[in-house]
Every structure is written in C-alpha cells, then in structure tokens.
Amino acid sequence: MVIFCRVDDRMLHGQVAVTWVNQIAPDAILIANDEAATNEMSKMAFKMAKPAGVKLAIKTIKDAGILLNDPRTEKTKIFILVKTVQDALELVKATGSQIKKVNIGGVKKKEGSRQVLPNVHMNEKDLKALRELHSIVSRIELQMVPGETKTDVNKIL
Template identity: 35%
Template sequence: MSTPNILMTRIDNRLVHGQVGVTWVNALGANLLLVANDSAAQDPVQQNLMDMVIAEGIQTRYFTLQKTIDIIGKAAERQKIFIVCKTPQDLLTLVKGGVPIKFVNVGNMHFSEGKKQIHKTVSVDESDIAVFKELEGLGITCEIRRVPDEAGEKITDLINLS
C-alpha cells in the first residue's frame, strides 16, 4: 500500500465554506477534498451545499471517519488530498486509525459553554486541550491559521499560555 498524498488536514467546525473550498484548495494545489465527518457523510443536502463553494475541478468525498480510515491507503498518487474534519477528537480517531497525518491546520472551533477562547477563531475545553496535547505527543504539529497567507501559531503555545 502506498502512502496517500495528504497535503494538509484541517479542523473546522463549519467543515467546508468559501475559505476552505477555494482559498485553501488553491493555495495547497489540492485536487481532492475529503470531508471526514460521520453526519455529513449521511447528509446529501449538506454535501450539496458544501459542493457549491468548492473551486471548479476539485473532486469531493464525504466519508465517515471509519470509511476514511479504511480507504485512505487506496488513494492514487495523483490524488492531492486535503482532509477536513470537524473536531480535534475526530482527527485523533483518524490518526489512531492509521491515517498518516503529520500536520494539522486548526481553522475554526467556535466558542460554546465551557470553552475558553485562545485565539480569534478558536475556543477549547479540557477535552480539546487533552487531544491537542496527545496529537503533539504523537509528533503531529497543530497550528492555527485561518488563511494561507497568515502566519501560523502553534496551538500548544497558546494552550500553555492560557
């Protein structure tokens, strides 16, 4: 089995929106956008809405976490893959399932009850912090960067400061 050509993996609780579907896809040179999310995988309406904001010529796949784990190793070399998932917990599931992720772009994690804001677009709770520390321990760099031309900030630095 060959190693899939994963350009980047992003955590974004909105999954795919204009910033992801055009700006990031173009900056990365991706030709396949893989949304790894259990509910989106079962929801054609949500898939259609996401497809609308994706740049021309980009293929999309909407897989459950398990299907992503099962099938990623079959990706062709020419598939330049950009994975988007919703939460750090989902991302850890992919990593533990053997998806070869080395770098994570943290886009949006909305504020909600029990979370603290550590960046303009990122709020975390104890569970999120534990997951990010575990990912870091596995040698995976997690960096907050909303758009490609912004400087990235390591999430562990921000967690340790807060």
C-alpha cells in the same frame, strides 16, 4: 497522499474553497466527519461549495481511514477537512503516519469552551484531544488563512 489536514467546524466553505485550495492545490478534498457523511443537506451544500476541478468525497471517520489507507490514493493530493480536534485525532489514529501536520482554523464557541485564539475556542475535551494529537503528529499549527501568521500549538497547551 495527504497534503493538508485542517480542523474547521464549518468544514468546506468559501474561505477554504478559495483561499486554502488555491494555496495547496489539491486533486481532491476529503471531508471526514460522521455527521456530515450521513446528512444529505450538508452533503448537498458541500458539493455546491466544491471548487471546480477538485474531486470531493464525504466520508465517516472510519470510511475516510479506509480510503486513505487504500494504495490507489497514494498519487492523489488529498486535502482533508474535519470538524473537530477529536475527528482529527481519530483519523490520525486510523491512518498511521499519513497525516504529519494538522492545521486548526475556526472552532466556534460552545458550552464550557474558552477562547484560545481569536477564532478558536476549546473546552477541556478539545484540549485533551489536542494534547494526544500533539503527541502523535509532528506539527500542529493554528491559522485561519494562509497569509496569517501561524501559531504553534504549544502556545495554547
């Protein structure tokens, strides 16, 4: 069962491994990103950053969808990390109604992007995916850390 889905371009790093994991207490972390799933160096770094006592799976978006749709994962509290809004959108489409809320954390500056919040930069492709995602999931919030005030997605759309 999905308990939290977060967009963070760094995916699993110290802030996520400590602050978010302590806040939501997952049984497992699922990193869903095509590039990460095929990059041995990234996989090794994520395994090193994984908190003790929490399982870790690193899958392509397609394989993550298959895993989440498997009835054997129904009782596992899963924290999903994706790199981009597009990854979140693809995964939501692949899993039906399992992901009801998406949290957006750090999204670094890239060509053609503009800053929408202090640590969130989006280009037109991101905003288009965000609008579509917003039409599918019930809630999208922007928040770097659990103690920070949540910003509703409507403020940037």
